[in-house]
Amino acid sequence: xxxxxxxxxxxxxxxxxxxxxxxxxxxxxxxxxxxxxxxxxxxxxxxxxxxxxxxxxxxxxxxxxxxxxxxxxxxxxxxxxxxxxxxxxxxxxxxxxxxxxxxxxxxxxxxxxxxxxxxxxxxxxxxxxxxxxxxxxxxxxxxxxxxxxxxxxxxxxxxxxxxxxxxxxxxxxxxxxxxxxxxxxxxxxxxxxxxxxxxxxxxxxxxxxxxxxxxxxxxxxxxxxxxxxxxxxxxxxxxxxxxxxxxxxxxxxxxxxxxxxxxxxxxxxxxxxxxxxxxxxxxxxxxxxxxxxxxxxxxxxxxxxxxxxxxxxxxxxxxxxxxxxxxxxxxxxxxxxxxxxxxxxxxxxxxxxxxxxxxxxxxxxxxxxxxxxxxxxxxxxxxxxxxxxxxxxxxxxxxxxxxxxxxxxxxxxxxxxxxxxxxxxxxxxxxxxxxxxxxxxxxxxxxxxxxxxxxxxxxxxxxxxxxxxxxxxxxxxxxxxxxxxxxxxxxxxxxxxxxxxxxxxxxxxxxxxxxxxxxxxxxxxxxxxxxxxxxxxxxxxxxxxxxxxxxxxxxxxxxxxxxxxxxxxxxxxxxxxxxxxxxxxxxxxxxxxxxxxxxxxxxxxxxxxxxxxxxxxxxxxxxxxxxxxxxxxxxxxxxxxxxx
Numbered sequence: 001x002x003x004x005x006x007x008x009x010x011x012x013x014x015x016x017x018x019x020x021x022x023x024x025x026x027x028x029x030x031x032x033x034x035x036x037x038x039x040x041x042x043x044x045x046x047x048x049x050x051x052x053x054x055x056x057x058x059x060x061x062x063x064x065x066x067x068x069x070x071x072x073x074x075x076x077x078x079x080x081x082x083x084x085x086x087x088x089x090x091x092x093x094x095x096x097x098x099x100x101x102x103x104x105x106x107x108x109x110x111x112x113x114x115x116x117x118x119x120x121x122x123x124x125x126x127x128x129x130x131x132x133x134x135x136x137x138x139x140x141x142x143x144x145x146x147x148x149x150x151x152x153x154x155x156x157x158x159x160x161x162x163x164x165x166x167x168x169x170x171x172x173x174x175x176x177x178x179x180x181x182x183x184x185x186x187x188x189x190x191x192x193x194x195x196x197x198x199x200x201x202x203x204x205x206x207x208x209x210x211x212x213x214x215x216x217x218x219x220x221x222x223x224x225x226x227x228x229x230x231x232x233x234x235x236x237x238x239x240x241x242x243x244x245x246x247x248x249x250x251x252x253x254x255x256x257x258x259x260x261x262x263x264x265x266x267x268x269x270x271x272x273x274x275x276x277x278x279x280x281x282x283x284x285x286x287x288x289x290x291x292x293x294x295x296x297x298x299x300x301x302x303x304x305x306x307x308x309x310x311x312x313x314x315x316x317x318x319x320x321x322x323x324x325x326x327x328x329x330x331x332x333x334x335x336x337x338x339x340x341x342x343x344x345x346x347x348x349x350x351x352x353x354x355x356x357x358x359x360x361x362x363x364x365x366x367x368x369x370x371x372x373x374x375x376x377x378x379x380x381x382x383x384x385x386x387x388x389x390x391x392x393x394x395x396x397x398x399x400x401x402x403x404x405x406x407x408x409x410x411x412x413x414x415x416x417x418x419x420x421x422x423x424x425x426x427x428x429x430x431x432x433x434x435x436x437x438x439x440x441x442x443x444x445x446x447x448x449x450x451x452x453x454x455x456x457x458x459x460x461x462x463x464x465x466x467x468x469x470x471x472x473x474x475x476x477x478x479x480x481x482x483x484x485x486x487x488x489x490x491x492x493x494x495x496x497x498x499x500x501x502x503x504x505x506x507x508x509x510x511x512x513x514x515x516x517x518x519x520x521x522x523x524x525x526x527x528x529x530x531x532x533x534x535x536x537x538x539x540x541x542x543x544x545x546x547x548x549x550x551x552x553x554x555x556x557x558x559x560x561x562x563x564x565x566x567x568x569x570x571x572x573x574x575x576x577x578x579x580x581x582x583x584x585x586x587x588x589x590x591x592x593x594x595x596x597x598x599x600x601x602x603x604x605x606x607x608x609x610x611x612x613x614x615x616x617x618x619x620x621x622x623x624x625x626x627x628x629x630x631x632x633x634x635x636x637x638x639x640x641x642x643x644x
Contacts, residue, residue, distance in 0.1 A: 003028050003066045003180045003208050004049065009058035011044060018044060019232045022058070026180065031202065032210040033219040033241055036229035038448045038476045042212045045229070046070070046182045069178030071169045071186070078157040082148065082168055085157055087139045089172045096127045135175075142171045145197040147190060147361060163189030174201060181209035187218055188473075191361040192499050214477050216241050217501040217526070255303075262302050269295040313430050313482060314455065318464035318492030323386040326351045326465055326493040327372060329519075332381035334367050341367055344518035345381065351464075354487070354494040356504045358529075359514035365497040368514070369393065369467050372495065385465065389493070392463035396470035398450050403443035407433050410442055410453055415460055431456045447474035455483065468496035472503055501526040571625075571632075578622040586615045 002025040010020035018041040026032065034042050047053035048060065050070050062068070078085050088094070103120045131138070143153060146167050157165065170186050187195050195218060202209065202222040210227075213219055219226075219241035226244035228235040237244035269291050276288035326349050333343035342364035349355050357365050370376040371383050373393040385391060401410060411424050419427075428438050431452045442450065451474040458466065466487075472480045484506055487494060498504060504511060505525040513520045513529070522529040589612045 001028070001063065002026055003063065005059075005061040007059040007061070009045075009048070009060065010056045011041065011048065011053075012056050017232055019229060019234070020057070021232075022234045024227065024234060024236060026208050026210065028179065028208055029206075030208045030225050031205070031223045032208070032225045032227055033223035033244075034210050034212045034227045034229070035214075035219070035241065035244075035477060037478055038446070040229045042229055043184055046184055046210070046212065049182060066180055067176075067178040069173040069176040069181045071166070071173050071182070071184055075157060075165055075169060081154050081156055082143065082160070083139065083153040085168060086143060086171045086175065087136060089175050090135045090139070093127065093130060093132045093135055096123055096130075096132065099123060100127065139171075139175060142175055142201075143168075145194065145201070146171055147194040167194075170198075179207040181205075181207065181211075183209060183211040183213075185212055185214070187213060187215050187499070190499070192358055192501070193360050195499065214472075214475065214480060215500065215502070216477065216480075217505070259302065262298055266295050266298050266302070269298070314427075314459050315486050316459050316466065316490040316492070317462055318490065319390060319462050320464075321388040322351055322390075322464045322493075323388065324351050325349075325386040326353070326389050327383070327385055327495065329372075329383045330381055332368075332371070332383050333379050334364060334371065334376075335379045340516070342514065342516055342518070345514075347512065347519055347521075349493060349495060351386070351493055352491065353509045354507050355496070355510050355512060356508045357495065357497045357512045357514055357519075358499075358504070358526075363514050363516060365514055366396070366469055369469050369495070369497060373467050389465050390461075390463045391465040391467055392458050392461040393467045394454060394458050394469060394471050396473055398454055401442045401450060401453060403441065405442050406439050407442065407445070407453060408438040411457060411460070414457060419460065427456055427460070448476065448479065451475055452479070459486075464492040466490070466492060466494045466496075468494065468498070470498055470500075471496060472498065472500045575622055575625040578625075579619060582615055582619045582622055586612060586619065589615070 004026040006025070007023050008020075009022040011018045022045070034045070036042050044053060048055050049062075050068060075085065080088075100120070100123050103116060103123065106116060107120065127133075140153065144150070148164075148167070152160075152164075157168065160168070166189055170183075173181060173183070186198065190198065195215075199218060199221045202211075211219075211223065221240075223240045224238070226237045226239060226241055228237075228244065228248070235244075235248060237247045239247070273288045273291045273295065276284040276291065327347065328349075329345055329347040332345035334341045341362075345368065347355075357368070359365050367376065371378050372385070373391055375393075405413065407428065408424070411428065412421065415424060425438065428434075433440075433449075433452070440449075442453065445453070451471075455471070471483060475483065480500070480503070484503060487507055494507075496503075505527055508525045509523075511522040511524070511526065511529040513522065522532050589608050592608060
């Protein structure tokens with residue numbers, strides 16, 4: 001049974017039909033990627049499914065046992081810590097803990113009501129079945145996996161940025177236990193490490209989810225069904241993004257052939273109609289009318305194949321000149337006050353190379369680009385551009401755009417001395433700013449529209465070094481592909497910071513991984529980097545025994561110590577378990593002794609009392625063994641630490 005069914009859904013805004021005739025089902029294990037150009041209605045569809053947006057026509061069927069988890073609930077009013085906000089998604093378990101604590105307190109106070117004991121037992125079983133023993137550790141591991149630090153777990157929500165608040169919402173959704181997740185751009189604000197963690201999480205997710213994303217690498221990894229919203233319709237494919245594109249390409253080709261064949265047949269029939277009419281006999285007019293009806297029937301079935309949506313078309317052309325060494329970095333470091341962002345950065349980028357810098361958020365990637373762009377000075381070391389190298393900088397924050405300017409003035413003010421008004425308007429048209437849209441204020445533009453303005457300004461510089469900071473942020477898939485094509489044809493040098501692994505795979509000559517200790521180079525694209533990283537890990541594991549064999553005596557001694565340490569751990573674990581089991585049995589007997597039925601049965605009460613005395617003695621013995629085992633374990637751990 002599907003977890004969601006949609007039939008003939010339609011949504012309009014004033015005179016514009018956003019989509020119509022949408023029909024689909026979501027199976028309980030479907031992992032669906034929802035793609036389409038910006039503005040096609042993806043987020044609106046999610047809001048309809050959440051019940052936050054009305055629709056014009058159709059049926060939305062959500063079974064009673066379907067629980068939908070979404071990311072768009074506001075947390076602006078939250079004032080607690082990050083951990084408390086996230087763990088509160090387990091409200092039922094927290095309430096059960098409170099009730100268990102009250103029940104236990106009453107029992108410890110001497111109450112002997114059988115119903116109370118039964119309630120305690122039922123509560124604990126339900127608590128354990130719902131994941132009560134692990135929900136706090138799962139909350140912590142999810143937050144850490146998404147890139148938060150241990151220190152940030154106790155930081156108050158108002159002190160986080162908007163992007164971090166979105167990550168907190170994502171953590172709550174993932175932990176919500178919903179059997180249908182609606183995730184709108186979940187990889188926004190995540191670095192590559194966090195995206196990889198999220199991919200692993202979603203790949204093994206036991207329920208269904210629909211995810212809106214422009215991250216093609218991410219979609220390929222986590223989805224098994226693809227929905228594409230296009231021209232007010234929905235196209236569905238079994239498979240991930242890449243498979244969907246293959247299938248859609250084949251379908252478009254078949255549709256075009258069918259369309260052209262039908263048009264050719266209509267033209268042939270109408271040619272016969274015209275011929276019959278020219279002959280002018282009565283029977284010719286009858287034949288012409290019959291043939292025309294056949295042509296009209298074909299026209300009714302004639303559907304023009306979908307056209308590709310408007311996308312930006314542009315190219316970057318570098319000025320001639322520039323030395324063989326485009327960028328040189330030696331011993332570079334940068335600190336802000338007492339905080340060191342990075343150090344020991346060394347890099348040589350040759351003319352014409354395309355180099356992509358990867359690294360976790362906060363490692364200094366944007367800072368490095370700012371130093372290369374001359375916007376910031378390093379703390380130590382040197383960084384300089386080669387002879388006749390001119391750089392143009394694309395900043396992800398887009399603070400260089402004047403919010404009070406119109407789109408036209410933003411470009412015209414910079415290039416009026418070198419480019420004609422007509423050519424600037426033509427360039428804006430190529431970037432999808434047509435007609436009155438060129439008069440829109442920058443402050444009124446969407447993130448994608450601002451990105452297009454900044455890309456246009458970058459293109460017009462004709463710089464021979466492009467410094468790009470997250471250039472695909474805010475762009476839909478067609479616009480990303482247009483940017484890739486332009487950068488692929490660009491004859492200058494590119495240094496780019498990005499989390500777009502699809503872009504890196506297609507264009508990179510080298511991948512540079514940045515961390516606090518410096519830069520590490522890998523030849524090729526992102527998949528080449530992953531392969532090299534895995535080979536390095538396997539090589540390191542293979543060398544470990546060789547290192548140990550260099551001193552056989554030390555190796556044997558360490559091995560023996562590890563074995564004894566393992567035995568000590570097992571002994572401590574067995575003793576702890578024995579204590580817990582004994583105390584549990586003793587608690588059960590004491591509860592039984594407290595019941596009115598046993599209290600009136602002297603023989604039964606005597607047997608239970610004798611058994612309770614034996615258990616107390618055993619508990620004392622097990623405690624002694626446990627303490628001894630823990631002491632020995634601590635001693636061995638210290639010995640192992642000293643030898644290492």
